[in-house]
Amino acid sequence: MQGMKFLIMNGAGNRFAVFDAREQSDFTLSDAQTAAICAPGSDIMGPKGADQLIIMRAPKSGDADIFMEIRNQKGFEVDACGNATRCIAWLFMRDAETDNCVVQTNDALLQCKLVDTYQVAVDMGPPKLEWDQIPLEEPMHTHHIDVKVGPIDEPVLHNPGAVSMGNPHCVFFVEDFTTAKPEKVGPMIEFHPLFPQQANVGFAKVESKEKIRLKVWERGVGMTLACGTGACAAVVAAHRQKRTGRKVEVVVDGGTLYIDWQENDNHVIMTGPVALEKEGVI
Ligand SMILES: N[C@@H](CCC[C@H](N)C(=O)O)C(=O)O
Numbered sequence: 001m002q003g004m005k006f007l008i009m010n011g012a013g014n015r016f017a018v019f020d021a022r023e024q025s026d027f028t029l030s031d032a033q034t035a036a037i038c039a040p041g042s043d044i045m046g047p048k049g050a051d052q053l054i055i056m057r058a059p060k061s062g063d064a065d066i067f068m069e070i071r072n073q074k075g076f077e078v079d080a081c082g083n084a085t086r087c088i089a090w091l092f093m094r095d096a097e098t099d100n101c102v103v104q105t106n107d108a109l110l111q112c113k114l115v116d117t118y119q120v121a122v123d124m125g126p127p128k129l130e131w132d133q134i135p136l137e138e139p140m141h142t143h144h145i146d147v148k149v150g151p152i153d154e155p156v157l158h159n160p161g162a163v164s165m166g167n168p169h170c171v172f173f174v175e176d177f178t179t180a181k182p183e184k185v186g187p188m189i190e191f192h193p194l195f196p197q198q199a200n201v202g203f204a205k206v207e208s209k210e211k212i213r214l215k216v217w218e219r220g221v222g223m224t225l226a227c228g229t230g231a232c233a234a235v236v237a238a239h240r241q242k243r244t245g246r247k248v249e250v251v252v253d254g255g256t257l258y259i260d261w262q263e264n265d266n267h268v269i270m271t272g273p274v275a276l277e278k279e280g281v282i
Pocket residue numbers: 014051052072078079080081082083084167168200218219220221226227228229230
């Protein structure tokens with residue numbers, strides 16, 4: 001690790017430890033090493049820690065510019081992270097002096113575009129909506145799934161939508177966050193038996209057909225200031241339940257993400273901010 005390029009970045013407050021291993025293909029971190037680096041208070045990350053750790057690697061195919069390995073704060077690898085995609089794309093575009101690029105993840109090839117100095121748009125592709133794509137434990141419609149929180153006859157939360165944006169999301173629609181209690185409900189749903197690969201849990205307050213206020217309990221992390229795939233999933237779930245249109249401003253604790261679930265090609269476009277907090281060498 002000594003001598004390796006290291007950065008701290010965030011996308012709307014979703015914070016990342018970034019290692020540039022493009023020229024060190026044998027560089028790996030165990031789950032335990034990853035968790036130690038990401039932990040709030042770690043030597044590398046300081047008090048805020050990192051929500052995800054990203055390893056930039058050489059692309060695995062000729063149609064991509066860069067490959068991004070994604071690890072959650074708890075250490076394990078996952079297949080998608082919308083905010084980190086914007087950050088890694090921004091970095092690549094800055095260094096290559098271009099305004100578009102393709103970021104590769106385990107899940108997809110993602111087309112990215114610089115739309116302003118610190119704003120990047122990512123084509124997150126089509127949402128996956130079949131029960132076995134999320135995945136769920138058993139066949140069911142994903143438009144709203146039979147999960148309830150609270151007393152059986154008067155649940156506080158019910159009928160969440162299930163969406164995969166390359167990672168599993170369960171999105172509840174809430175009246176207010178005080179009653180919904182995301183910090184308490186999040187971990188219960190993350191490990192609900194209906195989700196064999198666990199789930200990211202969204203709490204979306206629809207303010208109008210064009211605006212959602214969103215909080216997300218992230219799988220393998222906890223509450224974060226922003227979740228890009230969570231924002232995409234919230235808009236897909238909201239539109240499917242006829243709560244919003246397809247083009248929605250999603251306000252998260254760390255900023256605003258603009259989501260457009262395009263009707264013509266079914267792709268979800270996410271636009272949002274990127275911040276570079278620190279850049280150096282380990
Ligand atoms: N912060 C992310 C999502 C990161 C992965 C997620 N916690 C998972 O386990 O799937 C984003 O911006 O999308």
